[in-house]
Amino acid sequence: MNKKLLEQLKKIRQDYFNSPGNAILSLLMLFLLVKVGIWFISWAFINAVWTGENNEAARPGGATWAFIIKKIRFFLFGFYPKEHIWRIIVTVALMGASFVPYFMKRIHHKVLVFIAHMIIWPLIIGFFLAGGIGLEQVSTNNWGGLSLTFILSALGLLYSFPIGILLALGRRSEQPVIRILSTVYIECFRGIPLITILFMSSVVVPFFLPSGVAIDKIIRVVIGMTFFQSAYLAEVIRGGLQAVPKGQYEAADSLGFKFGLQQYLVIMPQVLKITIANIGGISISFIKDTTLVLIIGMFDLLGIVKPLASDSNWLGMEPEGLIFAGLVYWGICFAISRLTYKIEVKANTLPAAGVKA
Amino acid sequence: MSLKATFKLSAAALITALLSLTIVSCGSKETAVTAEATAAPAESSTSTLDLVKERGKLILGVTAGVPGYSAPDGEGVWQGFDVDLGRAVAAAVLGDPDAVECRPLSAKERFTALQSGEIDLLCRVTTWTATRDAELGVNFAGVNYYDGQGFMVAKDSGIKTLADLDGATIAVQAGTTTELNLSDYFRKNGMELELITFEANEQAAAALEAGRADAVTSDSSQLYALRTKFKEPENFDLVPELISKEPLGPVVREGDDQWLDIVTWSFMTMLNAEEYGVTSANVDEMKASSDNPNVKRMLGVEGGVWEGFGLGADAGYAIIKSVGNYGESFDRNLGAGSPLNIARGYNALWVDGGLQYGMPIR
Numbered sequence: 001m002n003k004k005l006l007e008q009l010k011k012i013r014q015d016y017f018n019s020p021g022n023a024i025l026s027l028l029m030l031f032l033l034v035k036v037g038i039w040f041i042s043w044a045f046i047n048a049v050w051t052g053e054n055n056e057a058a059r060p061g062g063a064t065w066a067f068i069i070k071k072i073r074f075f076l077f078g079f080y081p082k083e084h085i086w087r088i089i090v091t092v093a094l095m096g097a098s099f100v101p102y103f104m105k106r107i108h109h110k111v112l113v114f115i116a117h118m119i120i121w122p123l124i125i126g127f128f129l130a131g132g133i134g135l136e137q138v139s140t141n142n143w144g145g146l147s148l149t150f151i152l153s154a155l156g157l158l159y160s161f162p163i164g165i166l167l168a169l170g171r172r173s174e175q176p177v178i179r180i181l182s183t184v185y186i187e188c189f190r191g192i193p194l195i196t197i198l199f200m201s202s203v204v205v206p207f208f209l210p211s212g213v214a215i216d217k218i219i220r221v222v223i224g225m226t227f228f229q230s231a232y233l234a235e236v237i238r239g240g241l242q243a244v245p246k247g248q249y250e251a252a253d254s255l256g257f258k259f260g261l262q263q264y265l266v267i268m269p270q271v272l273k274i275t276i277a278n279i280g281g282i283s284i285s286f287i288k289d290t291t292l293v294l295i296i297g298m299f300d301l302l303g304i305v306k307p308l309a310s311d312s313n314w315l316g317m318e319p320e321g322l323i324f325a326g327l328v329y330w331g332i333c334f335a336i337s338r339l340t341y342k343i344e345v346k347a348n349t350l351p352a353a354g355v356k357a
Numbered sequence: 358m359s360l361k362a363t364f365k366l367s368a369a370a371l372i373t374a375l376l377s378l379t380i381v382s383c384g385s386k387e388t389a390v391t392a393e394a395t396a397a398p399a400e401s402s403t404s405t406l407d408l409v410k411e412r413g414k415l416i417l418g419v420t421a422g423v424p425g426y427s428a429p430d431g432e433g434v435w436q437g438f439d440v441d442l443g444r445a446v447a448a449a450v451l452g453d454p455d456a457v458e459c460r461p462l463s464a465k466e467r468f469t470a471l472q473s474g475e476i477d478l479l480c481r482v483t484t485w486t487a488t489r490d491a492e493l494g495v496n497f498a499g500v501n502y503y504d505g506q507g508f509m510v511a512k513d514s515g516i517k518t519l520a521d522l523d524g525a526t527i528a529v530q531a532g533t534t535t536e537l538n539l540s541d542y543f544r545k546n547g548m549e550l551e552l553i554t555f556e557a558n559e560q561a562a563a564a565l566e567a568g569r570a571d572a573v574t575s576d577s578s579q580l581y582a583l584r585t586k587f588k589e590p591e592n593f594d595l596v597p598e599l600i601s602k603e604p605l606g607p608v609v610r611e612g613d614d615q616w617l618d619i620v621t622w623s624f625m626t627m628l629n630a631e632e633y634g635v636t637s638a639n640v641d642e643m644k645a646s647s648d649n650p651n652v653k654r655m656l657g658v659e660g661g662v663w664e665g666f667g668l669g670a671d672a673g674y675a676i677i678k679s680v681g682n683y684g685e686s687f688d689r690n691l692g693a694g695s696p697l698n699i700a701r702g703y704n705a706l707w708v709d710g711g712l713q714y715g716m717p718i719r
Contacts, residue, residue: 055696060588070431079433141460203466206473214475297421297463307429307461310422312696316586 054313067317068324071308075324078144078299087135088147091128095121095154111264117158125151140218144299146328151218152290152300156225157283163226164233169263171238182234189231194289197224202296221293229286236278240271273347280340284333291329301325405477405609405616406450406667414456417443418476421461424582425691425699426482426502435459438690439480442501442607445623445680446478449663449672454679468493471610478620479608482578498620500606501683502691503703503712505599506538507577509562509584512594514571519598526551528561528570534601539574542600558583565593572596576603581691581699590698597702619666626673628715629655630682632706637681644674655718662718673718683713 016026047062050069058064068075077085098120101113129151131137143151170182189197201224202217209215244267252262272279294303305321308314409415419427419435427437444454462470462481470476472494482504483489485497508527510516516525529536531554543550555561558575562583565573573580577595584590607624609617630636633652635643644656654660656677657670664670680686684706691699705711 074429074433079429082433139458141458199465203469206469206475294421295463295465297461297466299421299461303421307422310424310428311430312424312428312690313431315424315582315696 055315055317058316063320063323064317065320067309067314067320071314071321074145074304074308075301075321075328076146078148078304079142080144080147081138081142084131084136084138087128087131087138091124092147092150094124094128114161118162121155121158125155140216143218145304146301148293148298149287149290149300152222152225152293153287155222156229156286156290159222159226160229160233160286163230164237165268167230167234168237168241171234172241186231186234189228190235192228194225194228194292195295197228198292198296200224217296217298221296221298225286225290228289229282232282232286233279236275236282237271239278240275241267243274244270276340276344276347280336280343283340284336287332287336288329301328405613406619409450409477413451414458415443415447415450415478416458416460416476418462418467418470418479418481419443419459420481421463423482423578424585425695425697426578427459427461427480435461436690438502438686439482439607441680441686441690442480442624442627443478445627445676446620448675448679449619449623449626449668452669452671452675454675468495468608471495471608474610477609477616481608482605483608485604485606494611495608496611496617498607498609498617499624500604500712501624502578502605503599504576504578504603504605505703506535506574506601506603507580507595507599508572508574509565509580509593509595510572511565511568512592516571516596518596519600520548522548522572522596524549524551525571526553526569528553528555528564528573530555530558530561530575535575538601559586562586577702578691578699581697584698585696595700595702597700599703615667619668622666622718623672623676624683625715625718626655626676627680627683627686628706628713629718630677631684632708632715635677635682636685637678640674640677651718660719683715 017023043061044063047059049057049059049062049064049066051057052064052066053070055064055067057066073082073085077088080088098117101107101116102110107113127133128135129138129143130140167182167186170178171186173179173182198221201220205220206214248266248270249262252266257265290300291302293300294306299307302322302325305318305325309317309321403411417440419437419439422428423437425437426439427435430436440457440459443457443459447457448454460470460476462476462479464481467479467481467483468489471479479495480501482502483497484504485500489495490497508516508519508522516522527539527550529539529552536552536554540550540552542548553561553564553570555564558579561570561573561575562580564570566587573583575583577599580595584593587593607620609620629651630640633649633655635647635652635655640656643652644658647653647656647658650659652658654662655673657663657672657674661670663672666672669675681689687699687701687704688694691697692701701709701711703712705713707714
């Protein structure tokens with residue numbers, strides 16, 4: 001018999017069967033795992049139904065993936081008119097393409113690219129998705145599904161970044177007014193649940209606007225979420241600021257850098273490098289937080305499950321819808337987690353941005 | 358912690374607390390703010406009718422998905438019993454039932470959306486109560502569905518009326534008014550009750566299906582929706598009586614009587630049409646040849662009723678032609694023509710022993 005196999009068996013015995021109690025627990029766990037695994041596989045694959053026109057196609061003990069397949073357009077694009085869906089694809093493609101300059105070696109001041117994003121992204125979204133100039137207008141009421149999740153997350157993260165950095169610097173400022181204002185802002189928005197902010201933005205804000213002035217709900221929600229997220233980001237960045245040794249500031253001073261250049265060339269590159277993992281972490285939780293918009297009647301990827309499963313032809317399909325949405329969220333978050341890890345690996349092996357090797 | 362730091366911390370905490378207090382008080386003042394805000398647009402701006410005509414479409418507040426009442430169909434178009442009423446109003450005002458934009462709203466948002474002018478009409482399974490009428494600056498334009506707390510039982514259980522439920526085991530969702538109503542009703546009538554509570558309605562219904570309970574109770578519309586998820590829905594039915602009143606109806610902003618009238622009479626037209634046997638299929642024939650003066654007035658052949666509302670003479674005709682009468686809409690979305698298979702019950706016409714009574718069109 002193979003020696004390696006024997007060794008492995010021995011290790012398994014040592015780790016999982018080293019006493020009667022542990023042996024029983026191990027067997028019990030194994031039994032549960034197999035039992036649940038078999039049940040899930042038979043539900044999700046063996047007994048699953050992949051085709052059908054309504055819920056009569058459903059089979060007991062099996063998932064009805066036909067529901068997802070029939071409704072995939074709505075999961076991805078919400079109730080956006082079918083003939084205009086290309087506009088969503090163009091928007092996402094353009095936003096994706098706008099990342100290319102980050103990888104161009106010729107561009108040293110990547111922060112300019114970031115500022116460009118802050119201006120260009122809303123223009124892209126406004127022109128292609130909302131329409132009105134040249135393209136037929138599509139009410140934001142019809143936006144939904146994965147594309148809404150994407151837009152809320154992208155805009156929220158984009159704008160919360162500069163605000164978060166300013167707040168973090170503000171909180172460490174020597175000027176009391178700036179420091180107190182920053183602190184109050186951060187503590188306020190961290191102390192209020194996101195749900196409250198969303199309710200305020202959707203229910204209360206319309207009453208404070210002068211009559212005839214209507215700010216679109218999506219804009220109100222993005223602003224509210226940005227406020228919320230920037231407060232969290234500020235604290236993460238402040239943590240990073242505290243980790244930069246005093247000597248770095250002194251070094252920057254001795255080079256004659258004023259505050260702006262000191263931060264831009266010396267401090268922030270180090271801060272961002274230290275905080276990559278944390279920023280990735282709160283970004284992931286922010287993307288998951290966007291699901292809360294379902295309580296104010298916006299149908300993001302999770303929220304759209306309910307209306308889709310209320311279709312009289314597909315009653316009782318919530319489990320399939322929720323599992324599908326969950327899998328997509330997991331995919332997105334896992335991808336970001338891997339990306340963060342890669343950036344971290346890269347950042348630790350390269351000199352800080354702005355300093356030439 | 359140094360003294361200075363402590364001071365700074367408490368100052369920050371104080372400011373935070375003050376700010377959040379302001380926010381909270383804004384929240385509780387909401388209804389007051391609301392009332393003021395409502396009065397303004399109705400008087401200062403143009404009437405809802407003009408607004409809808411100018412815009413060319415009606416903006417309808419609906420649920421985020423309740424089977425049969427409002428839900429997106431396979432093409433993503435919102436359909437349902439409540440949506441039909443909105444389509445009827447659009448047909449009457451604009452001559453086009455498809456000129457409706459449905460705006461899904463959460464329960465919390467629905468009245469704000471109406472008051473702030475975001476929507477023109479709210480058809481969102483909303484119960485007509487005195488408080489809502491008095492405090493929210495809204496008006497109810499009728500009752501398109503008489504809902505209420507009912508009981509679902511197995512057909513072979515022998516339970517035919519509420520009285521048969523004496524001593525029964527009843528499943529209910531915990532911590533709801535439904536649960537309160539249930540025990541109140543049984544106590545009031547000196548009946549014995551064995552209660553099993555569940556976290557969700559679905560679990561309560563499952564208890565009935567599994568035979569653990571003799572009956573499950575909830576709003577009757579809910580029970581019908583739950584029944585569609587049973588393996589053998591044909592073996593279960595509701596006892597005919599309800600023990601609570603949940604009249605659901607369309608809602609408009611207060612202060613625009615013309616618009617309220619239009620919504621009310623669009624609905625009344627659907628009821629009258631059913632009573633006089635006018636359907637979307639025979640409406641042309643009826644318009645051409647009916648001798649019934651009620652039908653003639655309703656379809657605009659004579660009387661000039663609709664002009665009085667600021668509408669075209671064929672408003673009534675447009676409603677029936679495009680949406681159908683009340684019975685047709687009920688049947689298509691909730692009744693035998695839908696998976697819900699809801700019995701007409703209290704929602705039958707008054708001539709059939711129900712509560713739906715169309716005021717005379719004359």
